[in-house]
Amino acid sequence: MNLNYDVIIIGAGPTGLAAAQTLRRRGIHNIAIIEREEHAGGVPRHCQHPTFGLLAFKRPMKGNKFAQALIKRVGDTQIYTRSTVVSFQPNGILTVSMSDGIVEMHAKRVLVATGVRETPRHPRLVTGLRPQGILTAGALQQFVYLKGKKPCRNPVIVGSELVSFSALWTLKNAGVKAQGMIESGSRILAYKPAVLFAKAMGTPVYLNSKITQIGGLERVEYVVVETAGQSHKIMCDSIIFTGGFVGENTLIRKSHLDFDANTGKPVTDQYGHCSDIHYYAAGNMLHPADMGDQCYQEGLIIGGHIADDILAHHHKLSINNTVRLPVSIGSSIRFSVPACIDLSVMNMDKTDFNIQVKHAITGTVKVMAGDYILYEKHHRCLPTRRILLKGIDLTKIQPDATEIRITVV
Numbered sequence: 001m002n003l004n005y006d007v008i009i010i011g012a013g014p015t016g017l018a019a020a021q022t023l024r025r026r027g028i029h030n031i032a033i034i035e036r037e038e039h040a041g042g043v044p045r046h047c048q049h050p051t052f053g054l055l056a057f058k059r060p061m062k063g064n065k066f067a068q069a070l071i072k073r074v075g076d077t078q079i080y081t082r083s084t085v086v087s088f089q090p091n092g093i094l095t096v097s098m099s100d101g102i103v104e105m106h107a108k109r110v111l112v113a114t115g116v117r118e119t120p121r122h123p124r125l126v127t128g129l130r131p132q133g134i135l136t137a138g139a140l141q142q143f144v145y146l147k148g149k150k151p152c153r154n155p156v157i158v159g160s161e162l163v164s165f166s167a168l169w170t171l172k173n174a175g176v177k178a179q180g181m182i183e184s185g186s187r188i189l190a191y192k193p194a195v196l197f198a199k200a201m202g203t204p205v206y207l208n209s210k211i212t213q214i215g216g217l218e219r220v221e222y223v224v225v226e227t228a229g230q231s232h233k234i235m236c237d238s239i240i241f242t243g244g245f246v247g248e249n250t251l252i253r254k255s256h257l258d259f260d261a262n263t264g265k266p267v268t269d270q271y272g273h274c275s276d277i278h279y280y281a282a283g284n285m286l287h288p289a290d291m292g293d294q295c296y297q298e299g300l301i302i303g304g305h306i307a308d309d310i311l312a313h314h315h316k317l318s319i320n321n322t323v324r325l326p327v328s329i330g331s332s333i334r335f336s337v338p339a340c341i342d343l344s345v346m347n348m349d350k351t352d353f354n355i356q357v358k359h360a361i362t363g364t365v366k367v368m369a370g371d372y373i374l375y376e377k378h379h380r381c382l383p384t385r386r387i388l389l390k391g392i393d394l395t396k397i398q399p400d401a402t403e404i405r406i407t408v409v
């Protein structure tokens with residue numbers, strides 16, 4: 001078994017597969033992808049709604065078909081499935097747990113593309129008993145689409161993001177009607193017309209609402225929901241907690257890489273480079289949860305940066321953190337990708353910033369480098385949605401700038 005690669009990619013979702021595709025196109029074939037699931041493909045593998053493919057294949061595709069098509073694009077790339085990277089160290093050394101034991105692998109460059117997970121019940125601090133029947137939208141999809149099972153008969157859905165409505169769709173395909181959708185905010189987080197879909201399914205949407213009690217000893221029997229100060233009971237056998245996406249950053253938090261203490265995201269520059277020269281990061285682990293196609297596009301680009309790096313005549317030996325300009329964000333902003341700009345390698349004049357806000361806010365998004373305005377545009381920003389600040393001209397950054405500052409006012 002080969003243990004030494006030019007590039008190792010952690011995660012065989014759209015981001016990792018896209019990066020592998022570019023690397024191969026650039027002539028770098030000594031690559032491996034490590035995937036903890038039984039099959040490659042990432043989240044789209046268990047999505048059977050046609051919300052994928054428009055950018056990558058110019059047509060709407062179901063997630064599972066999209067995943068298969070992406071796997072085809074990486075040809076005979078070595079993909080180790082049922083293999084989990086359990087830690088990594090400086091110099092591109094990875095500890096990988098495989099079916100026949102633990103191995104140490106080495107790569108000149110590593111791309112961390114570990115994706116997202118939804119927030120399950122416990123971090124949401126929902127009180128009550130702990131019966132069976134509590135799951136996430138991703139788990140629901142896996143039961144219905146990958147295992148052909150019907151995990152519930154009359155569930156409630158918590159959340160109102162796009163993925164919450166796709167859970168409604170999954171339930172419809174399984175012949176199950178949801179008893180309600182529960183959203184703590186005053187509007188749904190998905191596009192407003194999605195409410196019509198819930199209506200058509202006969203599922204009421206409860207805004208300004210939260211679950212205050214879960215009833216049932218063995219299995220969920222009911223939930224008590226508080227809506228605008230009034231409590232009411234909904235009989236149900238399951239609760240599907242949807243969305244509340246967080247990056248899969250467990251590996252990062254226990255690594256030597258610089259990361260943001262609030263989000264666990266590694267500090268990446270405009271090339272996706274982390275604070276150690278051997279490591280890159282990309283995809284939904286940085287910006288939960290952009291669409292599959294968007295992650296695929298990003299993977300193609302970051303794969304190109306890694307190829308430039310590997311093929312360079314004069315390798316950079318280390319990241320000089322003193323020439324990385326930090327990106328600071330205003331209090332209404334949740335995160336920015338990139339989180340810093342590397343001024344020592346300016347072979348890219350312009351870059352996009354991907355930001356998300358904490359609460360709905362309409363205003364002017366401003367990006368400043370010192371006193372210089374790099375970007376200024378009116379945006380209607382909703383939480384959980386990407387806001388792309390396009391084409392920011394990095395050549396305009398003055399040498400005396402000490403940070404890039406992004407605000408919404």
Ligand SMILES: Cc1cc2nc3c(=O)[nH]c(=O)nc-3n(C[C@H](O)[C@H](O)[C@H](O)COP(=O)(O)OP(=O)(O)OC[C@H]3O[C@@H](n4cnc5c(N)ncnc54)[C@H](O)[C@@H]3O)c2cc1C
Pocket residue numbers: 010011012013014015016034035036037041042043044047049051052083084085086113114115116117118137138163166248251282283284285289290291292293295
């Ligand atoms: C429930 C759910 C529904 C969604 N529905 C849609 C939708 O309908 N349309 C859409 O466009 N987008 C949807 N998304 C967004 C989705 O995340 C993106 O479509 C896309 O999958 C992101 O690509 P990625 O490669 O960054 O991450 P992922 O697809 O999440 O892939 C990351 C991969 O890394 C693997 N991995 C993680 N840690 C390790 C480790 N330590 N070792 C080895 N492997 C590891 C994971 O098993 C996974 O396969 C959904 C997301 C979720 C969670």
